[in-house]
Amino acid sequence: MKFATKAIHVGQEPEKLTGAVTVPLFQTSTYAQHEIGRHTGFEYARTQNPTRFAWEDNLAAMEGGVDAFAFGSGLAAIDALMRLLSSGDHVIMAEDMYGGTFRLAERILRRFGLDFSYVDMRDPANVANAVRPNTRMIYTETPTNPMMTITDITAISAVAKDAGCMMVVDNTFATPYAQRPLELGANIVVHSATKYLGGHSDLVSGIVTTNDEALAEQLGFIQNAAGAVPGPFDCWLLLRSAKTLAVRMDRHSSNAQRIAEFCAQHPRILATHYPGLPGHPQHELAKRQMSVFGGMISIELGSLERAVAVTNKLKLFTLAESLGGVESLVCHPVSMTHGSIPKEQRERLGVTDGLVRLSCGIEDVEDLLADVKQAVE
């Protein structure tokens, strides 16, 4: 079965009792049992919920995992997979990463005895050099937020394999439609489902999948034992969103490509970061591991004053955190999403006061182009 068919059908079979073609919303906390010790297999909704199971089966099929585990947010999903580790373990992370992941690692997980190193993952040798005897996980995000840096998943997965550690990819920006890390050698994929998987800016959720049975068993144990599960309604919305993921990603990507090409040639935009541009330093790698390049673009406007002026002028791009919805958004990473990254590190990565991030929606591209044009001029 090809991707778009899986997205619509796996986990989303017609319901047995009535034939309803959408998965019912099981908004319940518990299930009646026949007698002591005899039940339907459903006991308590933190442990089992049919709507959540359907969404987990669906996402696992889209990513090529053996199972998936849904959580109340992307960060709850990342926190849960970090619980595969123990005090004393070391993790190598990408230095150019979602700010919240950095904050979780440094401000919380470090207190529990985990150690983190941050490296530039554009060169797999940097990752190999950072491996220590206690390294148990390599964690990356690609494309990264907000610099749109690409990690070679195949090459870094080979480093992880040699080092005997787990390879984790945050696939939020690409989605399984554009990129399937498990097929490229990763062991675990995590998503903020709040973004493209949800796709309509109406929920907060996260999910983890793996192609390793032993890891799946441990992740399932953590999901139930630590308990950061999502409510069934969010899972129901995600099942609905999955049905349009392929068409949305095609449109997000074609819109972003046109907007990035416009920005790249505009004299008042100093730099445009988009993996679909031939001028992106890792365009060839992006072409190898992604089928489309997604809807995210970062542009350098040169100063905070310009960033304020341009974002104030944009009409269709709403100034807001988050990304991946059908409506276009604009964000200022330094003041909004990346405040928790130290200034010195931020600037080295290119996350400057003049950097603005566009989440290109699926509106008519001519309207979006006209909006960007009037704002930058």
Ligand SMILES: *Cc1c(COP(=O)(O)O)cnc(C)c1O
């Ligand atoms: C938003 C985001 C997260 C965190 O997800 P939440 O759903 O906000 O908790 C993690 N990684 C990436 C790449 C993100 O964009």
